[in-house]
Amino acid sequence: MSLRKITSTLAALLVAALVVAGHQWWTDRNRVELTAEFSDAVGLYPGSDVQVLGVSVGEVTSVEPDGPVVRVGIRLDQGQEVAADTRAVLVAPTLVSDRFVQLTEPYTEGKALADGATIGMDDTAVPVEVDELYQSLEDISTQLGPDGANAEGALSDLLDVAAANLDGTGLDINRTISSFSEASSTLSGVDDDLFATIGHLADLSDMLAANDAAVSSANSQFAEVADYLAADRTDLAAAITNLGDAMAVLDDFIRDNRGNLQTSVQNLIGPTQTLVNQQASLDETVRLIPLVLQNFVNAYNPAYNTIDGRGNLLEATIWSGTGLSGQTSPSAPPVLIPGVEVAP
Numbered sequence: 141m142s143l144r145k146i147t148s149t150l151a152a153l154l155v156a157a158l159v160v161a162g163h164q165w166w167t168d169r170n171r172v173e174l175t176a177e178f179s180d181a182v183g184l185y186p187g188s189d190v191q192v193l194g195v196s197v198g199e200v201t202s203v204e205p206d207g208p209v210v211r212v213g214i215r216l217d218q219g220q221e222v223a224a225d226t227r228a229v230l231v232a233p234t235l236v237s238d239r240f241v242q243l244t245e246p247y248t249e250g251k252a253l254a255d256g257a258t259i260g261m262d263d264t265a266v267p268v269e270v271d272e273l274y275q276s277l278e279d280i281s282t283q284l285g286p287d288g289a290n291a292e293g294a295l296s297d298l299l300d301v302a303a304a305n306l307d308g309t310g311l312d313i314n315r316t317i318s319s320f321s322e323a324s325s326t327l328s329g330v331d332d333d334l335f336a337t338i339g340h341l342a343d344l345s346d347m348l349a350a351n352d353a354a355v356s357s358a359n360s361q362f363a364e365v366a367d368y369l370a371a372d373r374t375d376l377a378a379a380i381t382n383l384g385d386a387m388a389v390l391d392d393f394i395r396d397n398r399g400n401l402q403t404s405v406q407n408l409i410g411p412t413q414t415l416v417n418q419q420a421s422l423d424e425t426v427r428l429i430p431l432v433l434q435n436f437v438n439a440y441n442p443a444y445n446t447i448d449g450r451g452n453l454l455e456a457t458i459w460s461g462t463g464l465s466g467q468t469s470p471s472a473p474p475v476l477i478p479g480v481e482v483a484p
Contacts (some may be wrong), residue, residue: 192243212241
């Protein structure tokens with residue numbers, strides 16, 4: 141083989157290696173890598189699947205214990221994203237198979253989980269191990285066994301009584317469960333309103349607890365009122381009976397005098413309209429009446445039973461065509477006394 145062919149072959153291999161390396165670099169550059177912290181990661185290994193809604197979107201790259209925490213490295217495939225508030229759950233398809241990581245929130249819109257993000261232990265969950273389940277069952281059986289709650293046969297008696305009470309009620313229990321299922325389906329459509337109502341009830345309970353003394357006082361007062369009404373229930377019943385009779389008489393009166401009442405109401409339209417039109421004058425009169433009455437009281441002389449006052453004779457003089465000097469003063473204006481008509 142000539143040197144030229146060898147050089148061409150090496151150049152082609154070098155270009156191919158550069159293309160493969162560049163493609164791998166570009167692919168890795170557009171992948172999202174993150175870390176999930178679990179309390180344990182039994183059955184999880186590098187290369188384990190990472191899924192969202194049952195669809196594979198990446199793989200586990202590392203599983204490293206760090207004290208009470210197991211840090212699991214996750215790499216999403218190119219173009220795959222998940223929501224920023226996603227959680228991570230270890231899923232065991234069967235008791236003996238390897239596990240995979242399930243990311244709970246697929247990305248639809250909004251903010252996506254950033255590259256290098258960490259999902260803390262508060263947002264991760266692991267399945268219960270089989271040995272833990274067996275241990276829990278053993279603890280329950282011990283607590284309910286002859287060395288526990290059934291030491292004196294109390295549990296056996298409870299089961300016997302329950303069996304006797306439930307005998308023959310299977311159909312009713314089935315209907316109850318079906319009705320409860322239908323009620324649950326109905327409530328599932330209004331869960332926001334239901335939870336809002338529960339929240340409002342919680343706020344009300346907190347308010348009542350904060351005002352416990354006032355609530356207790358109100359209850360005591362209601363109790364006193366109830367006792368008072370209970371003690372005088374005979375008089376109260378008689379009063380209610382009398383009120384009912386009076387209302388019956390009033391109803392008969394209105395029915396018999398409907399026409400007259402209508403005419404009276406229509407006749408009141410004019411006077412009431414006049415009062416409305418003279419509202420300013422009435423307002424002034426009402427304000428002056430106390431002053432007038434006070435002046436009247438002050439003018440009364442109880443010693444002589446007279447009403448005293450002061451007057452200006454010049455103002456009280458009625459013009460008669462002659463001045464004080466006895467000469468005619470045709471140009472002098474008349475002096476008017478309020479309330480007295482003077483002929484020209």
